[in-house]
Amino acid sequence: MTRLTRRDAIKSAAAVGGWMMLTGAATAQADEPKPAGGASPPVPPPAPGEGPYVLAPLPYGYSDLEPYIDTQTMKLHHDIHHAAYVKGANAALVELERIRREGGDQIHRVRAVTQSLAFNLAGHLLHDVFWQVMKKGGGGAPPRDSDIARMIQRDFGTLDAFKGHFAAAGQQVMGSGWAILCWEPLAQRLLVVQAEKHENLHAPGAVPLLPLDVWEHAYYLQYQNRRADYIKGFFEVINWEAVDARLRAAM
Numbered sequence: 001m002t003r004l005t006r007r008d009a010i011k012s013a014a015a016v017g018g019w020m021m022l023t024g025a026a027t028a029q030a031d032e033p034k035p036a037g038g039a040s041p042p043v044p045p046p047a048p049g050e051g052p053y054v055l056a057p058l059p060y061g062y063s064d065l066e067p068y069i070d071t072q073t074m075k076l077h078h079d080i081h082h083a084a085y086v087k088g089a090n091a092a093l094v095e096l097e098r099i100r101r102e103g104g105d106q107i108h109r110v111r112a113v114t115q116s117l118a119f120n121l122a123g124h125l126l127h128d129v130f131w132q133v134m135k136k137g138g139g140g141a142p143p144r145d146s147d148i149a150r151m152i153q154r155d156f157g158t159l160d161a162f163k164g165h166f167a168a169a170g171q172q173v174m175g176s177g178w179a180i181l182c183w184e185p186l187a188q189r190l191l192v193v194q195a196e197k198h199e200n201l202h203a204p205g206a207v208p209l210l211p212l213d214v215w216e217h218a219y220y221l222q223y224q225n226r227r228a229d230y231i232k233g234f235f236e237v238i239n240w241e242a243v244d245a246r247l248r249a250a251m
């Protein structure tokens with residue numbers, strides 16, 4: 001991972017559509033030089049065996065979300081689990097390229113490899129956003145007068161009503177998956193959806209603003225079967241400014 005920079009992550013992210021363009025907008029660091037005139041420099045092709053998807057470093061330390069999310073979980077979750085989705089997404093692209101090149105009977109494998117691409121890429125996208133929407137000393141309520149505060153009030157009534165709905169969505173994911181607060185552009189409103197695994201039950205086109213990972217790897221070391229307590233802890237580390245920035249970019 002040493003060759004990968006946040007800038008690389010942002011650039012490769014921009015290539016995969018709205019979700020990741022928003023990801024990039026929300027991860028830009030102050031120390032990244034901005035290209036003159038806002039134009040993006042050409043993106044070099046990935047080196048053999050690399051990219052286009054890259055694992056960005058966490059935007060904070062492994063222990064920064066203690067006591068709500070423990071250090072070991074963060075290390076395993078980011079460095080092992082998330083890394084595996086990045087590797088899997090890149091491998092699926094390589095495989096699809098090979099299938100196109102070789103043709104013949106290989107073409108029957110398109111569905112299986114496409115399924116692997118969807119699983120791994122959705123896993124990568126959601127984790128990338130998940131890390132960004134938490135921070136040390138987060139939680140509480142969105143900034144007063146922020147768009148996210150205004151839209152939560154409009155679409156859910158109150159912050160507590162949103163949190164109750166979101167927590168239930170996370171608690172009731174059957175097996176592994178996510179609760180996701182999204183911006184749904186057709187109705188121009190916020191939605192809470194669930195994802196089974198990473199890729200099933202999504203609303204296509206809806207932009208994830210606040211995804212919560214409820215796979216057991218996200219909490220089992222610390223919370224065992226107490227998913228509800230983990231969800232309660234998540235509310236204490238939400239980076240509402242980051243969620244608001246994502247909403248403003250999506251609206």
Ligand code: MN
Binds near residue numbers: 077213217218
């Ligand atoms: Mn996960």
